[in-house]
Amino acid sequence: MNRRSEGYASGSLKWLVIVLFAALPMLTVCALPVxxxxxxxxxxxxxxxDSVFVGDRxxxxxxxxxxxNELVALEGIDSLSVQPFELISRKQSSxxxxxxxxxESFEFELAVFGSGRLLIxxxxxxxxxxxxxxxxxxxxxxxxxxxxxxxxxxxMREIRPxxxxxxxxxxxxxxxxxxxxxxAIAGLVLLLLFFLKRSVxxxxxxxxxxxxxxRKLRKLRSRLSAGMPPPECYEELSNIMRSFLETHYRIRxxxxxxxxxxxxxxxxxxxxxxxxxxxxxxxxxxxxxxxRPDAEESxxxxxxxxxxxxxxxxxxxxxE
Amino acid sequence: MQHAVELEELGxxxxxxxxxxxxxxxxxxxxxxxxxxxxxxxxxxxxxxxHILLEGVPGLAKxxxxxxxxxxxxxxFQRIQFTPDMLPADLIGTMIYNxxxxxxxxxxxxxxxxxxxxxxxxxxxxxxxxxxxxAMQERQVTIGTQTFPLQEPFMVLxxxxxxxxxxxxxxxxxxxxxxxxxxxxxxxxxxxxxEIMLKSATNASAAPVQPVVQPVDIAKARxxxxxxxxxxxxxxxxxxxxxxxxxxxxYGIASLETMIEFGASPRASIFLLLASxxxxxxxxxxxxxxxxxxxxxxxxxxxxxxxxxxxxxxNIRSDDIIRQILQHVQVP
Numbered sequence: 001m002n003r004r005s006e007g008y009a010s011g012s013l014k015w016l017v018i019v020l021f022a023a024l025p026m027l028t029v030c031a032l033p034v035x036x037x038x039x040x041x042x043x044x045x046x047x048x049x050d051s052v053f054v055g056d057r058x059x060x061x062x063x064x065x066x067x068x069n070e071l072v073a074l075e076g077i078d079s080l081s082v083q084p085f086e087l088i089s090r091k092q093s094s095x096x097x098x099x100x101x102x103x104e105s106f107e108f109e110l111a112v113f114g115s116g117r118l119l120i121x122x123x124x125x126x127x128x129x130x131x132x133x134x135x136x137x138x139x140x141x142x143x144x145x146x147x148x149x150x151x152x153x154x155x156m157r158e159i160r161p162x163x164x165x166x167x168x169x170x171x172x173x174x175x176x177x178x179x180x181x182x183x184a185i186a187g188l189v190l191l192l193l194f195f196l197k198r199s200v201x202x203x204x205x206x207x208x209x210x211x212x213x214x215r216k217l218r219k220l221r222s223r224l225s226a227g228m229p230p231p232e233c234y235e236e237l238s239n240i241m242r243s244f245l246e247t248h249y250r251i252r253x254x255x256x257x258x259x260x261x262x263x264x265x266x267x268x269x270x271x272x273x274x275x276x277x278x279x280x281x282x283x284x285x286x287x288x289x290x291x292r293p294d295a296e297e298s299x300x301x302x303x304x305x306x307x308x309x310x311x312x313x314x315x316x317x318x319x320e
Numbered sequence: 321m322q323h324a325v326e327l328e329e330l331g332x333x334x335x336x337x338x339x340x341x342x343x344x345x346x347x348x349x350x351x352x353x354x355x356x357x358x359x360x361x362x363x364x365x366x367x368x369x370x371h372i373l374l375e376g377v378p379g380l381a382k383x384x385x386x387x388x389x390x391x392x393x394x395x396x397f398q399r400i401q402f403t404p405d406m407l408p409a410d411l412i413g414t415m416i417y418n419x420x421x422x423x424x425x426x427x428x429x430x431x432x433x434x435x436x437x438x439x440x441x442x443x444x445x446x447x448x449x450x451x452x453x454x455a456m457q458e459r460q461v462t463i464g465t466q467t468f469p470l471q472e473p474f475m476v477l478x479x480x481x482x483x484x485x486x487x488x489x490x491x492x493x494x495x496x497x498x499x500x501x502x503x504x505x506x507x508x509x510x511x512x513x514x515e516i517m518l519k520s521a522t523n524a525s526a527a528p529v530q531p532v533v534q535p536v537d538i539a540k541a542r543x544x545x546x547x548x549x550x551x552x553x554x555x556x557x558x559x560x561x562x563x564x565x566x567x568x569x570x571y572g573i574a575s576l577e578t579m580i581e582f583g584a585s586p587r588a589s590i591f592l593l594l595a596s597x598x599x600x601x602x603x604x605x606x607x608x609x610x611x612x613x614x615x616x617x618x619x620x621x622x623x624x625x626x627x628x629x630x631x632x633x634x635n636i637r638s639d640d641i642i643r644q645i646l647q648h649v650q651v652p
Contacts, residue, residue: 255649260614287553
């Protein structure tokens, strides 16, 4: 009998070793679920995961091997709804393991509260015959623990990692000095331009238009003496006179016809404007009426032009 | 030098030949007070075979000017009031059936006259406008199968009311282009208004207008105008003005680039030259100066330059565009 029992023991040990070897790779691959044997063989309790945050859910699978002709029920599982566990759902399934042996699986989804290492509460396995009579009632206390972590700032982040706000590549505050700098530079440039324009204007004002016109007329006279055709001389003379009138009297003369210049000069009350108009009219005749004056007439016109300009410039010293 | 002498002689002939203008102006001044510029433009158009589009509010003596002008110039005058129900036959004439000899005879319309006043031309439909504008261009009219040349001188003065556009048929650009000038008839000055009031507020009949011009005078004037000298500088100035209306940026007026939808057509250059010649003729000159060109530039260009959307938004009219062009294109 002892030998027999020894034989059984060694046989069960063999099976246990085989089962352990078979379960080892599974446990290695699925490291998280914890398998724990209950106090009575034939009842297994599996928890997954073994570490959760408060409020999270765990899956607890209780497997019971029993003779196929008996019915299995779990009692006291409702007590799981007491703190710190709350039953969310349960499933039951059965399967035939071997001839005459069946396995009943009870799968519970539990919400976990509290904190620290918690034990699954005890429960009872009730075996009934086919008529419903209780054959056996065994109480089990599982040694399987679940680690419940409390919610802290750091854990909150672990639960829902909040993405930090996207920072602009160049924040506005960084831009502000740049913008202000650009405005300051633009302002400086404008200021410089303003002063430059004013100085150019002042220097231009300093250059007497009469002096410029006189210089041009002297050049024109020398070109006429060098053989310049008189019609060309008159055209040049007309341009010199118009430029002078435009800069000296500040009237639009280059884009104006002679009659318009006459009107403007009359309005301004320019002394000796008849002489100016005669010169321009003479130049118009050459330009538009195909009039062909000789060199002597051209020289006289140049002299008249110089007189007109000189009379318009009281500050001009007499020509040498 | 010889050419200058020829021009001087031509100038004297022009002075002589243009006397009829002064006589006609004297007759006009009996009836019409002020509006000298309008009258001058009518003479210019008549001297170079052009037509005029007159624009002005009602009551500015447009009809009176034209009627008096025709009477003083001894020309046959016809006033045609354009209406929406008008037909081309009402203008050019039609074929009339004669039951006696059982044949169709052409019956000439009112267009067969020397001076036509097309009153409110934009009130008639496009087909009537086209009929008139075709007559203006071709100077002949076809009734049935027969073509009749129009009398010489033939001149159309069409009027438009600028304030009433309800129920009008706006003249297309291509047809407006056929008018040599678009003259704006403005209000008279204070003194002129006073004179008009005193002269018109009477029961006495208006002073009679004597025909003082013979057709031969006009023909002679036209012949002399053709001889007026145009220096190449002035020719280029005219072309510069017209091209500046198309490509203002080339003339330093880039701001106008977006203001002009389309610029003046080559007809503008032709009419600018012709009108400048006529203007020089009225000044008793045998040559054109840029002053002549500038004097008629507004009237010749204003209906040929179309301001763009941007210009309209800024209330810039074609006259403003022309002013800018004249201010920027350098005078020779």
